[in-house]
Amino acid sequence: MSNPVIETKPKRIHIIPLEDEAMHSAQMKCWCHPVETAFGLITHNAKDCREAKERAGLATYKGWVHIAEF
Numbered sequence: 001m002s003n004p005v006i007e008t009k010p011k012r013i014h015i016i017p018l019e020d021e022a023m024h025s026a027q028m029k030c031w032c033h034p035v036e037t038a039f040g041l042i043t044h045n046a047k048d049c050r051e052a053k054e055r056a057g058l059a060t061y062k063g064w065v066h067i068a069e070f
């Protein structure tokens, strides 16, 4: 006999910039116009434009976080 497992699958996973100039919400209607970069994977756009620095290989000292949307 095994215990029943209740599995809750997130609708999407959001990749959100930490310590950005404005708060993001883990939803498609976020102000930053997030883009689905892979199936079920939503990438948000940082207001501080850190992506440009990251692409150039420069340190931003800021991270990104994965947040599940249910």
Ligand SMILES: [Zn+2]
Pocket: 024, 025, 030, 031, 032, 033, 034, 044, 045
């Ligand atoms: Zn956002």
